[in-house]
Amino acid sequence: MSQELRRIRQARIIRVSRRLSAVMTALLLLTPAGIILYAVAFSEVMLASHPWLAGLRLPVRALPLEDSALAAAALLVAALPGLWGMWELRALFRGFAAGMVFAPTSARRLRRFSLSLMASGVSEPVGSLLLSLAVLRHNPADGPHGALSVSTGDLFVVLLGVVLLVIAWVMGEAAALADENAGFV
Template sequence: MKPDTLKNVRRLSTLLYWGCAVAIVVQFLAIPMVWYLPGWVEASTSQMTVSLAELHALSGWQKYATMLVMMIPSLIMAYGLLHLRKMFGAFAHNAIFQPETIRHLKLFGVALLVQTLAKPLTGAVTSVLATFHRPAGERMLSIGLGNAEASTLFLGALIIVIAWVLGEAARIDDENRSFV
């Protein structure tokens, strides 16, 4: 790798390392902010299977169970972002084609895939929990799927395949070096 390219990779990786830290914090705070800071999330309600008014009307066990279920995709993504952060940290320290670095990329791809699959399921459970207090006939089960989920599934799969290919390339390179 050219010295200028390596320098740019290190610089950008350091920036992304810290960007991932911010993103992890946001993953932990986003759902509680929906509950405790009403009004800040109005623009993104199209992704929710129940209305904010229904969520804010909940109390007791329903409120906390619903919040916990809604946190599952965020926690999965935080796990993935933690591995992405570790990968960028390794890049920033010149550990680019190392097995551990490639493993972090693969785990991020897996987390992205799992989070995308979990979102519709947790959305369905959220709709059931949020309408559980209603009389029979007014309860609902709502599942939301869109183009974004399909795109994210393919992106997660692409990242996993790229990580496998990089891992194999690094293994072959290491094997070739041992012969010389």
């Protein structure tokens, strides 16, 4: 491969990585704020139709502020692995922008991101249970008091995390080999 073509490809990686790092930064800031706004300001309409609660066919009703705050907390708990994943991706893309593409740190960041995906697949069922407990706290004795939502999407996210974990492992081995080979030159 010519040096010019390599330079063009590296410049593209740097440019795209900078943009993706900025997107991850924005998402890290906006996601918690959006979740809180969703749960507190729009609790009457949104929470009753939330996918985790849709099967309960809840009536649309205003929630007391305390229940809305508990719902926000439940949604934030479920979002934590995703936020961790965005943090790791942000750091990964910053490293790519700095030229650390096949580096041990990049492999570690990718491994941590894959672990966050696997945790996300588990956090959604936990979040659905916590959300239902928050919303149904004052439900009549004969009504539902909790719901657990598990989907094939959750399983897919866990499997995708496993695949990326193996790719990160291979990437780490390749980086270690490159470091070893550089020592011989």
